[in-house]
Amino acid sequence: MPLRLGLLNFKARDNSALGRFWADALGWDVFSDGPAVTGVGPVGFVWPDPMGFCVCVVAVPDPEAVRYRVHLDLATTSAAHQAELVARLQDLGATPADVGQGDVPWTVLADPGGNVFCVLEPREIYRDTGPIAAVVVHCDDPRAMARFWDAAVDWTLHEVSDDHARLRSATGVGPYLEFIRTTPDAAPVWTRVHLDLLPYPGDDQAAEVARLKTLGATPADVGQGDVSWVVLADPQGHEFCVLAPA
Numbered sequence: 001m002p003l004r005l006g007l008l009n010f011k012a013r014d015n016s017a018l019g020r021f022w023a024d025a026l027g028w029d030v031f032s033d034g035p036a037v038t039g040v041g042p043v044g045f046v047w048p049d050p051m052g053f054c055v056c057v058v059a060v061p062d063p064e065a066v067r068y069r070v071h072l073d074l075a076t077t078s079a080a081h082q083a084e085l086v087a088r089l090q091d092l093g094a095t096p097a098d099v100g101q102g103d104v105p106w107t108v109l110a111d112p113g114g115n116v117f118c119v120l121e122p123r124e125i126y127r128d129t130g131p132i133a134a135v136v137v138h139c140d141d142p143r144a145m146a147r148f149w150d151a152a153v154d155w156t157l158h159e160v161s162d163d164h165a166r167l168r169s170a171t172g173v174g175p176y177l178e179f180i181r182t183t184p185d186a187a188p189v190w191t192r193v194h195l196d197l198l199p200y201p202g203d204d205q206a207a208e209v210a211r212l213k214t215l216g217a218t219p220a221d222v223g224q225g226d227v228s229w230v231v232l233a234d235p236q237g238h239e240f241c242v243l244a245p246a
Contacts, residue, residue: 006198
């Protein structure tokens with residue numbers, strides 16, 4: 001059966017520090033904090049939560065400077081809330097970022113690890129998502145991404161066009177997964193932020209990996225070595241991991 005979209009994985013030099021930033025930024029808790037991995041989720045979150053979505057920050061020696069292909073959009077409920085949230089995030093260590101956005105109603109920031117994210121102006125579609133409005137993936141072909149990810153995970157496809165596609169958990173809670181058309185360039189495509197997928201209890205990891213390959217996924221080597229998860233790339237070259245069942 002399709003996989004769960006379990007978490008968003010960040011790479012950082014200091015997993016604890018970046019994990020604390022995102023816990024404070026989202027109003028979430030740090031539910032695990034080890035020497036190499038920090039888990040951040042909604043208050044009361046227990047991994048693995050079949051209905052939940054969390055952030056995992058993994059320590060790496062020297063995260064590369066990269067083109068940003070995956071980022072978070074944060075939701076706000078009013079203009080005042082947006083201004084307050086931007087100010088609070090900067091107090092926590094976020095800094096203004098220029099990614100060529102020009103004059104737009106949202107605010108682009110970078111977290112203390114250099115990962116760009118957006119604080120959106122109020123939008124009706126995100127009024128019930130919680131603090132994360134969307135996980136946004138930049139791509140060349142949103143329709144192709146929608147076909148792959150709609151089959152890969154147990155989320156519902158809500159919208160698809162030549163310029164964007166939008167999925168959300170079938171339960172109707174939490175953030176959207178969005179694919180936005182961007183102009184391709186020659187910059188590196190490796191990213192510090194990626195999605196981790198989780199099989200349901202009783203499902204077989206190897207069978208799920210084989211199924212994803214029939215959908216167009218390909219093996220990817222990001223230097224992971226001998227690990228319990230499998231690294232793949234979707235048809236547009238975005239790396240993601242299939243975790244062992246938990």
